Amino acid sequence: MRILMFSNDPEICVCHDDLPPGHTRLRHRDYVAELRRQTGIASKLAVLVSVPAGSNLQPQHEESGLSIIPIAAPHRLLAPLYSLLPALQGVKNFKPDLVTAQSPWESGPVAFLAAKLSRAKLLLQLHADIGTREWNQQSSAYRLRAIIAMIVCRGADKIRVVSENMKVRLAEEWRLSPEKFIVVPVPVSLPPPTELSRSSAKNTLLPGLADHPTVLFVGRLYPPKNIDLWVETAAAIARQLPETRFVIAGDGSEKEKLFALLERHHLREKTILTGHVSRDRLPDLYKCGDVFLLTSSHEAFGMVVVESLLSKTPVISTATGGPKEIISDGVTGRLISSGRAEDLAKAVLELLQDAKTREEMGTRGQIAMQQRYSAEIIREKLVTAWLQSAG
Template sequence: MEKLRLAIFNTQPPHLYYGGVERRIIETAKRLQNQADVTIYSGTKAGFKTPITLEHVKIVPCKSTDNLFPIDNWFYNRSLTKTAEVYNSDIFEAHNVSGYKIPDKLAKINSKKPFVHVIHGTLADEYEKSLKDTHQSIRNKLANRFMKYQAKIEEQTAKKATCIVTISKYSREKILNYYNVDESKIRIVPNGVDIKKFKPLKDSASKKQSKSDEDISVLFVGSLIPRKGLNFLIEAAKKIVKQSPNVKFKIVGDGPLKNHLVDSLKQNSILSNFVFLGNIKEDALPDVYSSADVFVLPSIQEGQGIVLLEAQACGKPVVAFDIGGINEAVCNGETGLLVKRGDSDALADALTTLLSDRSLRNRLGINGRKFVSENFTWDKCATGMLNVYREALNSKNAL
């Protein structure tokens, strides 16, 4: 059977950024090389200026900027639409609001080729959640204005798509609530984890046995942005360090809130309990997960949360708010502990429960590894996406 020609659109080059969207794009593309010739079109960000081939996947730059979203996204989409080779593809896959002008261009040239819109976390939902934060900086308020505008673009793109793919039942529900699209167009294909890469270290058990209570640590991995809820973690940490003064909170990732977070930690006299590790390459992440005792993700909005899957794949118990797609990615009481959204005291109590009980940590960690291995792998994700492509190509509703 002849390979299908697949074009994937994402503003950020997936080989240079390590967010959930970028991981999904790279991991699924690698696994589809026998069924599809995949070309990823990304913006000229982080120094990406020359086309490359990565494990048989072509990545092509489209002129953009390194300025903050949505300025970079606007330049990228303008350049993408003018890239003639894009339209040689059999099917198009756009993530969030990348490639939003492609459906109009296809209609203009009277093309019936299918357009698949992948929505991770619904922007309209994220915007609504952000309004609940009554103590926003001017920068955050401006960012929310842009987000509202982008949510409108996401809605318009979804309505024009042949098929919509999302990552959880929660995100599907929000797409229907906010965007009023045809329910029959939506397919759920969850994110995954490379369970061969993200796994408990062979020597992790002996390392744990040699640990003293003074060496215990909590890990966070993610962007330092408002919806990740790190302000709640700081409030929880204030309570935790009173009982365990030597506990360390390791923060992996970077973002616009870093200086604000550091100032807050200084004001609360707990900066010494936090270690900011910055961005870490994906190949190093398994070691980072395995070195921690507990993983925490205090997000107030998530479509799913790949980092929760990665932590569980590494055999770590997780703590998070009981929101969105998170309660589909974590089995409360079995692989981790979920608490009421925004409740810093409950977050502190859940973390303290795990930090003080090694046997509970081990049990939840074992369960988490099994849960993720059975339900969330990139192989499953790639197979799910291939089925979507085939369905879209056969659809009578193609653009």
């Protein structure tokens, strides 16, 4: 089995002896190992990856069966054009059984051409909640991406999505057969947590929070996260439990809007804004929250939900997309279908004032996430999806 993959993640080009667990390079080595376990030692994975111009990276071929071919382009949007010739060479020399692309609106058209020329099957992968109202409102470029993705996906043999909800929505909106979709969630790549207790994590990372109930958010600050509702919910919580503190970790296009909302609701003094947090610090950051609050209007998957539960922090979320499949309502967190700030605040307050239930939910959540979203489980599912797509 030979698989030709188009990727936009330049981290896969990094190669040294101290790569952290979950690193992209290590994950793809593991994919090849699983592929060989299921099909035989001759199976190979070649990855054409977009990298910035001037990177001077050379192709890398490992004994593991993994090959990395960097494609340097002056701009990410030009990467498909620059990858055209290497793709044609890959088709000629590599002779793939399956072609797959991680970004249908960027590398998808070239992957489609490569699959047709090599008479290979085409598997396109969608991780983002593409085509939703919030997605399309971001810019005309986002609307164009959705159109390109829809056109290319219609020509694919299979489409990998990360949640059942995403499958149902796209099958209906794009008028595609549900049989065309394969659901494979995103693997957990969070580093192992330290031995810090919740109070110690608060004192170490965010001094002064140990004596305060704390509500946490981690994620990109952009329209689908519904920051307005998050701050409105926080304000309702603060009115009833004034000693509560709020931690928001992340960056994005709505950062200035967030500042304004916090000022308007008189929450600026009660809120810590950390900005972007490196992945090695995330496990302890999740411990800083007594409750994780997510108010998204759409979530393709919801990796932050999985990560929070892995850190034993229960999640209160709007009942949308991926979180509906990840959270067991009343068992590992709460799903609030109304989407009203008052109802979200009530659920958060109930947990903040009930340490025993918080601890039980967190423990159950950690066990469930380890059983459902470990790297080993998702790796086997993804490779099985590759083989199913290749026929």
